[in-house]
Amino acid sequence: MERSEDLTPEQEQALLKARKRVIETIGNNMELYGITQSTGHLYGLLFFQNKPMTLDEMGRAMEMSKTSMSTGVRTLVDLKMVNKVWEKGSRKDLYEVELDWFQTFADFFSLKWRKAAEMNLHALRRTKSELQELAERYAGDEAFQHQLQADLSKIDEAIRYYIWLNRLIETFESGEIFKLVPKDMG
Structure with missing residues (x-):
């Protein structure tokens, strides 16, 4: 953790204890x-820094290997929770935490939900097409048609849900969610 020469040892210990509690949580x-x-601890460490850190600095602070730090940072960068930054005179990669937790939340869930929604929609639409082909092939089998229609109805409802979820994701990606649910209630 970043040290300050302006603090007494007692103040530094108290601050370190408070920070560790937040990082652990x-x-x-x-x-x-x-x-x-x-990786969550790494995010917490970066959160309390007042300047970007290198992988080596993170590794020393967390007593972990540079490889572990690299994996954790890559995860956080991919999730838009940490940004790679450039600093004049530095030849090493530097990283800092994204301080806008509202945007971090929106980005994180947008990425996760979008991927899941696309996978599920693809599977549902493919299955719907197959079931429609089966309905044509077995048009005279009333019992089978009844079951197919029940399944198609369930699939249509699931598709409707994922289309709605995509619209919700769009409100996160566009920032419209913050008009519906303001960041500040002032």
């Missing part, structure tokens, strides 16, 4: 989102 909560605890 962030790490635990990140597991809920499918991110490893150590």
